[in-house]
Amino acid sequence: MNLFRRRIWGDRGTWIAVLVATVAVVDAWIMRHNAPWRTYVLIIWVVIVAWLLGYTELRIGRKQIRRGRDAMFLGLAAFVGEERVDPTGERTRVWSGTAAGALAFEPEGIKWVPKFGDDEPGEISLQWSDVYSWRIGGVLPFLGRASGYLLFTLYGGRELVFAIYGVRNWRRTVREAAIVGPTLLAPEAAAAAPVEATDTAAEHFAAAPPPPAAAPEVEYEAVIGLECHVELATESKMFCGCTTTFGTAPNTQVCAVCTGQPGTLPVPNRKAIEHTLRIGMALGGTIAPTSLFHRKNYFYPDMPKNYQISQYDVPMVTGGSLEYDVNGETRRCRVHRVHLEEDTGKTRHGGEGGRIADSEHSLIDYNRAGIPLVEIVSEADLRSPDEAPAYLAELRTLLLTLGVSDVRLEEGSLRCDANISIRPKGQEEFGVKVEVKNMNSLRSVQRALAFEIERQTEEAKGGRTLIQETRHFDESSGRTIGGRTKEFSADYRYFPDPDLVPLSPPQGWLDDIRASIPELPTARRRRFVREHELRDEDARTLVDDPKLADAFEDAVRAYAGAGKPIARWYNEDLAQLGNDKGVAPQDVGVTPAHVAELQRLVDEQKVTISLAKGDVLKRVAETGQDPRSVVESSGLTQIADEGELGAVVDEVIAANPDVVERIRGGNEGPKGFLVGEVMKRTRGKANAQVVQKLLGERL
Amino acid sequence: MAISSEDVQHVARLARLELTDAEVELFRDQLSAVLERAQRIQQLPLADVPPTAHPVPLTNVWREDVVEPCEMGEPILANAPDRDGEFFRVPRILEDAE
Numbered sequence: 001m002n003l004f005r006r007r008i009w010g011d012r013g014t015w016i017a018v019l020v021a022t023v024a025v026v027d028a029w030i031m032r033h034n035a036p037w038r039t040y041v042l043i044i045w046v047v048i049v050a051w052l053l054g055y056t057e058l059r060i061g062r063k064q065i066r067r068g069r070d071a072m073f074l075g076l077a078a079f080v081g082e083e084r085v086d087p088t089g090e091r092t093r094v095w096s097g098t099a100a101g102a103l104a105f106e107p108e109g110i111k112w113v114p115k116f117g118d119d120e121p122g123e124i125s126l127q128w129s130d131v132y133s134w135r136i137g138g139v140l141p142f143l144g145r146a147s148g149y150l151l152f153t154l155y156g157g158r159e160l161v162f163a164i165y166g167v168r169n170w171r172r173t174v175r176e177a178a179i180v181g182p183t184l185l186a187p188e189a190a191a192a193a194p195v196e197a198t199d200t201a202a203e204h205f206a207a208a209p210p211p212p213a214a215a216p217e218v219e220y221e222a223v224i225g226l227e228c229h230v231e232l233a234t235e236s237k238m239f240c241g242c243t244t245t246f247g248t249a250p251n252t253q254v255c256a257v258c259t260g261q262p263g264t265l266p267v268p269n270r271k272a273i274e275h276t277l278r279i280g281m282a283l284g285g286t287i288a289p290t291s292l293f294h295r296k297n298y299f300y301p302d303m304p305k306n307y308q309i310s311q312y313d314v315p316m317v318t319g320g321s322l323e324y325d326v327n328g329e330t331r332r333c334r335v336h337r338v339h340l341e342e343d344t345g346k347t348r349h350g351g352e353g354g355r356i357a358d359s360e361h362s363l364i365d366y367n368r369a370g371i372p373l374v375e376i377v378s379e380a381d382l383r384s385p386d387e388a389p390a391y392l393a394e395l396r397t398l399l400l401t402l403g404v405s406d407v408r409l410e411e412g413s414l415r416c417d418a419n420i421s422i423r424p425k426g427q428e429e430f431g432v433k434v435e436v437k438n439m440n441s442l443r444s445v446q447r448a449l450a451f452e453i454e455r456q457t458e459e460a461k462g463g464r465t466l467i468q469e470t471r472h473f474d475e476s477s478g479r480t481i482g483g484r485t486k487e488f489s490a491d492y493r494y495f496p497d498p499d500l501v502p503l504s505p506p507q508g509w510l511d512d513i514r515a516s517i518p519e520l521p522t523a524r525r526r527r528f529v530r531e532h533e534l535r536d537e538d539a540r541t542l543v544d545d546p547k548l549a550d551a552f553e554d555a556v557r558a559y560a561g562a563g564k565p566i567a568r569w570y571n572e573d574l575a576q577l578g579n580d581k582g583v584a585p586q587d588v589g590v591t592p593a594h595v596a597e598l599q600r601l602v603d604e605q606k607v608t609i610s611l612a613k614g615d616v617l618k619r620v621a622e623t624g625q626d627p628r629s630v631v632e633s634s635g636l637t638q639i640a641d642e643g644e645l646g647a648v649v650d651e652v653i654a655a656n657p658d659v660v661e662r663i664r665g666g667n668e669g670p671k672g673f674l675v676g677e678v679m680k681r682t683r684g685k686a687n688a689q690v691v692q693k694l695l696g697e698r699l
Numbered sequence: 700m701a702i703s704s705e706d707v708q709h710v711a712r713l714a715r716l717e718l719t720d721a722e723v724e725l726f727r728d729q730l731s732a733v734l735e736r737a738q739r740i741q742q743l744p745l746a747d748v749p750p751t752a753h754p755v756p757l758t759n760v761w762r763e764d765v766v767e768p769c770e771m772g773e774p775i776l777a778n779a780p781d782r783d784g785e786f787f788r789v790p791r792i793l794e795d796a797e
């Protein structure tokens with residue numbers, strides 16, 4: 001199992017997995033013996049996992065009152081507090097200090113004492129029966145690559161549910177396990193014993209709706225659309241010859257055109273137009289026979305011209321769609337339009353890192369202003385936060401494959417805003433749309449959307465009206481924050497840019513571009529699965545990085561054999577090596593020809609597989625030497641010669657008479673120990689099958 | 700179609716222009732005259748005429764993706780109303796102002 005070939009110890013996700021497995025076993029044992037403390041074992045387990053995951057949320061009467069570690073303590077206290085009686089009758093105070101307050105364990109209940117007198121009620125005496133739900137969850141990193149969502153929900157005194165969502169490498173096993181339960185009490189019992197709220201808590205949270213009753217609730221679904229901005233990979237800017245190099249000193253890549261000096265004339269970059277057309281074709285969109293550049297007028301100093309050149313009513317591409325996989329299912333999101341525009345400059349506000357602008361002023365660097373930018377607007381076809389990162393990852397792979405962008409999230413070359421609304425399930429028309437901005441990674445997109453859905457659902461269930469607004473995602477708190485309500489809606493006064501004539505790409509050029517589009521990721525994945533008999537996830541890992549997929553194909557060609565062992569080299573051994581060095585698997589210094597040669601050496605039994613994947617690989621990566629000469633020059637050649645190995649086997653047998661005795665007595669177990677001894681003496685070079693055979697003969 | 704003083708004020712605000720009442724009146728009348736002229740064109744049978752985005756009968760003017768020396772940073776910065784080292788310095792930007 002490849003799990004153990006990777007260096008996984010110390011990986012947080014692995015620990016969680018081990019923990020989950022251990023507790024599952026312990027729990028099964030307790031179940032069998034019908035032990036009464038099963039509940040407590042579960043709680044301890046939940047708390048440990050919560051600590052590792054770091055996301056907790058506590059709701060009282062469906063009103064979320066706490067998030068983060070505070071919620072964990074409070075929830076725990078409420079849960080155990082109900083049954084806790086101080087035997088001495090004395091007031092014992094147990095403080096669990098957190099940033100926002102502390103918990104006091106007292107005979108009459110648990111008290112929450114806030115440290116800061118902000119908007120908290122002075123003291124809350126909280127009983128478990130007040131709690132609607134205590135939810136613990138978070139992203140589950142696994143093997144540094146896969147990620148999933150682990151969520152526990154402990155409903156007030158009734159049931160515990162936990163589920164693991166969308167773990168990529170685990171998908172098959174975990175989804176089938178799709179662990180629901182264990183249940184503390186049967187759901188029927190929950191219905192029979194409705195949750196009662198104590199008076200004090202009821203007063204504090206009078207505004208919140210009552211705890212869930214058996215009555216059916218309106219179920220909402222989310223409607224999500226994404227707007228992605230992608231910086232195109234060109235040498236020069238969109239309308240002038242300034243270079244697009246990243247990370248140079250501020251305002252060193254500017255000219256009269258991109259700073260909007262009077263009398264200058266912008267001239268479009270042909271490559272950028274070509275890239276946009278290529279994206280449109282790959283998405284299956286319709287290329288407009290004629291399209292126009294417009295001026296989008298606004299006053300914000302990130303554009304020196306006071307307008308951004310963009311496209312308005314006639315974009316270069318309309319329609320199309322993108323297919324992506326989410327939780328093992330293939331979905332399709334339609335694309336509304338793709339248009340070409342120019343990027344803006346970067347502003348620094350007071351309080352930001354790096355060079356600090358004072359609070360009265362902002363600082364501006366126009367190096368990015370005018371870099372060609374493509375905007376890809378999806379239709380509102382996404383229905384859950386999980387779909388957004390899946391869509392974005394697929395889009396990223398597509399753009400990389402097309403070679404139109406480097407798609408570096410950290411350099412801001414792929415940015416994304418989301419439109420999100422909710423509506424009761426089954427309803428046709430859309431709800432009030434909220435735009436979410438400032439999401440800087442795939443994970444923050446997912447988090448922001450999950451938060452927004454919860455927020456909007458809560459507002460709707462509380463009978464409050466949602467307003468159309470732009471909200472900003474705050475990475476540290478995981479919340480979205482509403483901006484000031486605008487006095488009047490944005491009015492950009494678009495008009496055709498008189499400096500730029502219409503674009504009407506000639507048919508011959510379009511044909512050339514279409515012919516130059518490489519095999520697209522979806523097709524390539526399917527082909528890898530079909531031709532090389534790879535597993536879906538292995539094909540995905542390779543194709544996600546087009547250069548990795550190219551290296552893999554080169555190696556398969558050089559090997560002239562099955563693709564499966566080659567895929568394993570790239571996805572496991574070179575990936576591990578790359579992980580250590582912080583580079584991609586194809587960049588560790590091992591060429592496709594080397595990989596083919598390594599596998600051939602294994603096939604020819606010139607070297608054992610563990611040595612090939614260990615010392616030999618390491619030396620090839622370090623020296624760039626040919627694997628065959630590495631094996632030969634460093635004496636790592638496999639020993640399969642029965643005479644030579646026989647001598648070693650005899651030595652081992654002679655040195656371990658007690659073990660031999662046990663094996664002869666019918667206990668086959670320690671045989672592995674003897675094989676290990678032989679391996680040790682031959683420094684791993686012995687052919688295991690031959691050793692087995694020789695041992696069998698001699699015992 | 701005549702335009703109102705409110706329309707003029709709205710457009711002026713979008714363009715960050717401060718107009719006196721007399722100016723509002725002046726521009727209202729001038730803009731109304733321009734619009735009326737345009738409206739007269741609309742009375743012609745134009746169903747078969749595509750909207751004209753550009754008066755010059757040209758398409759596909761573009762340049763190859765070639766970097767040209769752009770060492771204008773210093774002179775442009777020198778012309779800026781305010782600077783801070785190699786940065787342009789502007790009055791503080793409100794996060795959400797668009």
Ligand SMILES: [Zn+2]
Nearest residue numbers: 240242255258
């Ligand atoms: Zn320039």
